[in-house]
Amino acid sequence: MPAPVRATHDVDACARTDAALTRAFTILGKRWNALVLGGLQTGPAGFRELSRAIDGLSDSVLADRLAELTRHQLVRRRVDEGPPVSVSYELTDHGRALMPALDQISSWAVEHLPPEPSEQ
Numbered sequence: 001m002p003a004p005v006r007a008t009h010d011v012d013a014c015a016r017t018d019a020a021l022t023r024a025f026t027i028l029g030k031r032w033n034a035l036v037l038g039g040l041q042t043g044p045a046g047f048r049e050l051s052r053a054i055d056g057l058s059d060s061v062l063a064d065r066l067a068e069l070t071r072h073q074l075v076r077r078r079v080d081e082g083p084p085v086s087v088s089y090e091l092t093d094h095g096r097a098l099m100p101a102l103d104q105i106s107s108w109a110v111e112h113l114p115p116e117p118s119e120q
Contacts, residue, residue, distance in 0.1 A: 027072055032057055034102055036065050037074060037091065041099055044078065044090035074098065 028034055032054065039045060039053050051062055066089055069075040074095035080086045091099070 027068070027074070028102075030065075030068070032061060032065050033069060034105075036062070036069060037095060037098065038102060040075065040089060040091045040095070044088040046086065046088050050089065069095070 035054050035057070036050065039050050045053070047059075047062065047066075050066075051057065051059055054062070057065075066075060066077070070077055070089075072094075073092055075089050076092050078088050078090060080088070
């Protein structure tokens, strides 16, 4: 009788996947980052527009999050010399590529996670 075939795990592939998820959730797991990215999904927006669109987000935290997302090349800061000078933020190609995954996570949460008491 032949020996049963055992499923083997590619330890290196698992380690690479774990490292990639860790990098992704270091950014996406930070409060407000996903909401800021989602706020830019429909197109460029100014700081005030984003601030008004995301309830509960302070201006100082928004500024920090935009700077962080810009450093990670998910958001681009664009300055229009005007006059008047205006600054807007938009998703980069990397940021736009992330949107289907965020949409899937949101759909999953609606379907599988109970609402928080404040959402009822």
